Amino acid sequence: MSEDETQTPASGPGPDWGFETRMIHAGAGPDPTSGARQTPIHQTSAYAFHDADHAASLFNLQTFGFIYSRLGNPTVATLEERIASLEGGRGATCAASGHAAQVLAFFPLIEAGERFAASTRLYGGSVTQFSRTFPKFDWHCDFVDTEDLAAVEAVLAQGAKALFVESLANPGGVVTDLEALAGLTRAAGALLIVDNTLATPWLCRPFEWGADLIVHSATKFLSGNGTVIGGAVVDSGRFDWSASGRFPGLSEPEPAYHGLKFSETFGDLAFTVHSHAVGLRDLGASMAPMNAFLTLLGTETLALRMERHCRNSLAVAEWLTEHPKVEWVSHAGLPTSPYRELAQKYLPNGAGAVFTFGVRGGYEAGVKVVERCELFSHLANIGDARSLIIHPASTTHRQLTDEQRAAAGAGPEVVRLSIGLETVDDLVRDLDRALAAA
Amino acid sequence: MATDLHYSDALIAGILRRVRTIAMVGASPNWKRPSNFAMKYLQEKGFRVIPVNPRAAAAGALILGEKACASLEDVPGPVEMVDVFRASEAALEITREAIRLRAEKGFEVVWMQLGVRNDEAAAEAEAAGLTVIMNRCPKIEYGRLWGELGWGGFDSGVISSRWPRPAKGDGRAG
Numbered sequence: 001m002s003e004d005e006t007q008t009p010a011s012g013p014g015p016d017w018g019f020e021t022r023m024i025h026a027g028a029g030p031d032p033t034s035g036a037r038q039t040p041i042h043q044t045s046a047y048a049f050h051d052a053d054h055a056a057s058l059f060n061l062q063t064f065g066f067i068y069s070r071l072g073n074p075t076v077a078t079l080e081e082r083i084a085s086l087e088g089g090r091g092a093t094c095a096a097s098g099h100a101a102q103v104l105a106f107f108p109l110i111e112a113g114e115r116f117a118a119s120t121r122l123y124g125g126s127v128t129q130f131s132r133t134f135p136k137f138d139w140h141c142d143f144v145d146t147e148d149l150a151a152v153e154a155v156l157a158q159g160a161k162a163l164f165v166e167s168l169a170n171p172g173g174v175v176t177d178l179e180a181l182a183g184l185t186r187a188a189g190a191l192l193i194v195d196n197t198l199a200t201p202w203l204c205r206p207f208e209w210g211a212d213l214i215v216h217s218a219t220k221f222l223s224g225n226g227t228v229i230g231g232a233v234v235d236s237g238r239f240d241w242s243a244s245g246r247f248p249g250l251s252e253p254e255p256a257y258h259g260l261k262f263s264e265t266f267g268d269l270a271f272t273v274h275s276h277a278v279g280l281r282d283l284g285a286s287m288a289p290m291n292a293f294l295t296l297l298g299t300e301t302l303a304l305r306m307e308r309h310c311r312n313s314l315a316v317a318e319w320l321t322e323h324p325k326v327e328w329v330s331h332a333g334l335p336t337s338p339y340r341e342l343a344q345k346y347l348p349n350g351a352g353a354v355f356t357f358g359v360r361g362g363y364e365a366g367v368k369v370v371e372r373c374e375l376f377s378h379l380a381n382i383g384d385a386r387s388l389i390i391h392p393a394s395t396t397h398r399q400l401t402d403e404q405r406a407a408a409g410a411g412p413e414v415v416r417l418s419i420g421l422e423t424v425d426d427l428v429r430d431l432d433r434a435l436a437a438a
Numbered sequence: 439m440a441t442d443l444h445y446s447d448a449l450i451a452g453i454l455r456r457v458r459t460i461a462m463v464g465a466s467p468n469w470k471r472p473s474n475f476a477m478k479y480l481q482e483k484g485f486r487v488i489p490v491n492p493r494a495a496a497a498g499a500l501i502l503g504e505k506a507c508a509s510l511e512d513v514p515g516p517v518e519m520v521d522v523f524r525a526s527e528a529a530l531e532i533t534r535e536a537i538r539l540r541a542e543k544g545f546e547v548v549w550m551q552l553g554v555r556n557d558e559a560a561a562e563a564e565a566a567g568l569t570v571i572m573n574r575c576p577k578i579e580y581g582r583l584w585g586e587l588g589w590g591g592f593d594s595g596v597i598s599s600r601w602p603r604p605a606k607g608d609g610r611a612g
Contacts, residue, residue: 017597027588030601037599062475063482064586072589080591091592258470265472267552269578272591 019086019202024300027081041293042074061257061265061277071276075289079296083222083232086201086299087214090237091272093279094230094292098197098217099129100285101231102164105193105215107279108249108271109162112138116190117160119146119176120407121169124397126195127404130164145407146181156188161246163190167206168198168347170382171392171409171416172355173330175342182210189244197221198354198382202306203347207236213271218291220383221353223298224305228291233275237268250274305385305421310350312427313419319428320357325365325435327358327413353419354382356392356409363412365438366391370415372434375426382418387427390416443555443573447596451583453547453569454576457518458486461510461543463532464523465489467501473523476551476577477502483580487521488513510535516544521576523551533559537566551575 017025028039047066049055057063066072076094084092095101110116118130120143130141144155146165156163163185165176178194185192194206197217206214216222218230241250241263250270253259257277262270280286310333317331332343333351343351359365369389370378376389380396390396397410405411419427460480465487466473477487481502490513491499494506507513510520510532520536522529529550536545548563550556552575560570581587582594 017595021597025597025599026593029585029596029598032585032601032604035601057478057482060469060475063479064581064589066589072591074589077589077591081588081593084591084593085595089593091590093591260470265475267575267578269590269592276591 020303022082022085023302026085027078028296039075039078039293039296041289042069043289044073045069061260061273069289070284070286071280073286073289073292075296076287076292079218079287079292079299080232082296082299083201083216083218084234086302087196087234088201088205088207088236089214089234090268092232092234093272093275094218094232094287095280096231096285096287097229098195098215098219098231099125100283101215101217101233102126102129102195103283103285104275104279105213105233106134106139106162107283108274109191109247110139111248113140115140115142115158115160116162116164117142117144117152117155118164119166119169120144120404121146121174121176121409122164122166123170123195124392124400124408124410126164127408128399132399143407146176149180149184152181152184153188156184156190160188161190162193164193164195166195166198167204168332168352168354169409170198170354171396171414172198172352173332173337173339174409175332175339175346175351177342178204178206178209178211178346185212186210189246191239198352199347200302200306202303203310203349203352207238209346212236212239217383218287218295218298219381221298221306221309222302222383223291223295224301224383224385225294225298226381226384226386228294230287230291230295235271235275237271239271241270249278254278306350306353308421309353309419312421312424313353313355313417314351315424316417316419316427316431317355317357320431323432323435325360325438327360329355329357330409331355354416355419356414356416358411358413359415359435359438361413361438363391363393366413366415367394368438369431369434372437373430374433375422375430376417376434382416384418385421387420387422387430388418392416445571445574447583449569450571450574450579453519453549453571454580454583457547459517460485460487460519460521460576461490461507461513461517461545462487462521462523463490463510465491465494465501465506467491467494467499467506474502476521476523476575479577480580488517510539510543513543515542518544519547519549520545521549521551522554524554526550526554526556529554529556530559530562533563537563537568540566540568547571549574549576552578 080092191212193213194211200221214234216232251263314333332339392410489501489506492508495508547569550572555572
């Protein structure tokens with residue numbers, strides 16, 4: 001792929017609008033009724049029907065339109081179209097949180113008693129969701145080191161119907177070889193599901209490397225100001241559910257919709273129609289219109305913010321590598337990173353803003369650095385305009401075993417940073433002061 | 439369902455604006471079938487859709503209020519578009535029938551549904567002066583170009599900052 005193509009990816013089915021144009025315009029023309037140019041917040045629970053026949057058409061999924069905001073809402077739909085466009089997907093379904101989006105992603109795919117696989121390098125909350133809560137639905141996750149392709153092949157051969165990875169893995173500095181993994185899932189008739197939260201579609205577009213579904217926590221860089229909890233699942237529209245036969249939820253008759261087969265009736269729209277009409281209908285974890293509006297505002301400046309996030313982050317990482325109290329820095333943009341080549345391939349616009357470093361002095365020193373910061377906020381979030389700091393072993397990855405923490409890159413000495421948009425010299429000064437006290 | 443068939447939005451929108459009546463070959467009387475979904479939607483948008491279905495015609499059936507015809511031969515003209523809701527293999531014979539009846543019925547467009555593609559039929563139809571669209575659904579394309587597909591969370595690919603005046607008369611926008 002040429003550098004030019006990574007800067008301005010082609011739009012979905014329409015003309016080739018540039019990424020920055022789609023950040024601002026995709027899904028959002030003037031309001032048809034009022035001419036309002038910014039997307040209105042449709043703060044309504046339900047929608048009027050023209051007549052009984054119109055109501056029947058909507059309930060039968062025979063026509064496009066809104067019934068009830070658990071299933072769909074015009075403001076949320078605008079964000080869904082925007083995210084789908086930025087990722088180069090067919091459609092998207094927004095959800096109340098990133099975790100809700102993960103449930104929505106697996107819901108049409110995994111039947112009771114079935115298995116999927118996930119990378120060991122994941123956000124701790126995802127590890128807990130997959131290993132503790134999903135088994136209550138009789139969904140089972142096999143964790144696998146995705147850098148060991150033979151191990152991935154083996155777990156897929158044992159019947160895992162999907163592989164879940166993070167493109168740029170939390171807590172930081174790890175880049176996943178999406179193209180290699182997509183080759184394995186395709187050969188096994190399984191799906192590759194990529195959490196693209198840390199990278200955002202400005203840095204990485206997993207569909208271009210063969211992913212089938214993408215999930216997001218919109219709480220992070222997409223909204224960008226630490227204002228909302230939200231998530232999304234995006235469908236590439238490329239998986240052929242009818243030909244596969246492994247996903248009866250999408251290819252077999254759905255009793256609650258008079259026996260229609262989603263893949264036959266909706267073709268490449270099937271997954272996203274199902275996610276709204278069945279997933280959100282029955283799981284109910286819908287995004288609020290106000291949260292969709294705030295996330296839409298965030299997406300309008302995504303590329304600009306990510307450029308600054310990445311520049312500040314690399315500058316802080318470079319400074320930390322020279323610091324005597326710092327044992328190591330895990331940032332894929334550093335020349336010493338073992339992930340540098342993968343970063344250049346998958347993240348040509350920058351290696352992200354979330355990374356980790358190890359403090360000399362272990363657990364106690366890690367906690368002290370976090371507590372002594374003045375400018376960095378000590379909290380459990382990432383992807384804010386503000387710089388954030390946390391000690392994963394005592395917080396986000398606390399629920400895990402020592403082995404799980406080590407595999408996830410969240411050992412006792414690890415500090416995670418999410419670099420914001422402040423003056424970079426101020427960030428360095430703040431860390432310098434905190435490290436001196438550790 | 440990636441495709442190497444590219445049709446401009448202007449071409450598709452032009453067809454959907456110009457066409458008033460559609461002969462839908464393979465329209466099903468079963469309201470749960472995809473063809474019936476598409477027919478009902480297009481009727482709601484102001485198109486007249488005449489179903490072509492030999493079995494339904496033999497039974498004298500009405501489909502969504504329209505008398506089913508046994509063949510394109512039996513379709514009362516003028517009809518601007520033939521929508522092929524049949525398997526790709528069946529599209530050649532239907533297209534040849536459309537070419538033969540072109541002048542008599544007023545056919546201008548042969549449209550093959552999403553998943554239906556027959557390059558031989560397309561070449562013959564284009565040589566005869568018909569416009570051909572393949573592997574697209576007129577319902578989805580109508581929804582995509584006139585702002586309804588995005589309601590379902592789909593990327594329409596359409597970007598515009600214009601605020602068009604609503605169209606008068608036919609209930610169709612744009």
